[in-house]
Amino acid sequence: MSVTTAELLQKVQSVLEQECASKAEALLQDTETRLVDGAPTREEVRDLLPTLTARLVNSTRTGKRIFGLDQLIAKLGQLDPSVVVIGYGFIAPKVAGNVYLADESGEAFGAAIVDL
Numbered sequence: 518m519s520v521t522t523a524e525l526l527q528k529v530q531s532v533l534e535q536e537c538a539s540k541a542e543a544l545l546q547d548t549e550t551r552l553v554d555g556a557p558t559r560e561e562v563r564d565l566l567p568t569l570t571a572r573l574v575n576s577t578r579t580g581k582r583i584f585g586l587d588q589l590i591a592k593l594g595q596l597d598p599s600v601v602v603i604g605y606g607f608i609a610p611k612v613a614g615n616v617y618l619a620d621e622s623g624e625a626f627g628a629a630i631v632d633l
Contacts, residue, residue, distance in 0.1 A: 522550060525605060525616050529625040532592075537585035540630040544612045553606035553613075559620060563598035566590065569629065581631065589617060589627035602626065608633075 520528075522545040530538050544550060569590050576583045593602070601620035607613065614630030 520605075522546070522607070525618075528618065528623065529616050529628050532625045532627055533585055534588060537588070537628060537630060540584045540612060540614070540632075541616065541628050544607055544609055544614050544630055545616075547609040547612070550607050550609040553608055558604040558606070560602055560604065561598065562593050562596050562600045562602060565602055565604070565617075566593050566598075569593070572629070576631075584614075584630045585627050586629040589629055592626050593617075596626075 526541060526545040529541055533541060569586060572583060573586050573590060576586065603618045603620050605616045605618075607615070610633070612630060612632055614628055616628045617626040618624060619626065
């Protein structure tokens with residue numbers, strides 16, 4: 518699936534809480550934003566969920582907030598473990614994050630965004 522940052526923002530904004538939606542907007546509308554590693558990742562929920570859960574634990578320990586992560590984990594936890602998730606990782610000068618969509622339908626699952 519090939520999408521623009523504007524299309525990703527449009528897809529994901531409706532499923533994000535206000536604070537995370539604002540961070541997603543800042544990330545995806547920044548003219549210096551670039552895609553990390555040049556391509557999105559594809560993982561099954563069963564593989565992605567433990568990684569995201571570990572990130573949440575680590576961010577809690579360090580006090581570095583990852584906006585949207587808890588909401589994303591809750592959403593993915595409701596899905597069949599075999600669902601394939603596409604993760605678009607982006608970085609800009611002041612913020613970085615990932616936007617997650619269903620591989621088959623393009624449904625937005627959420628985002629995890631951190632201030633740099």
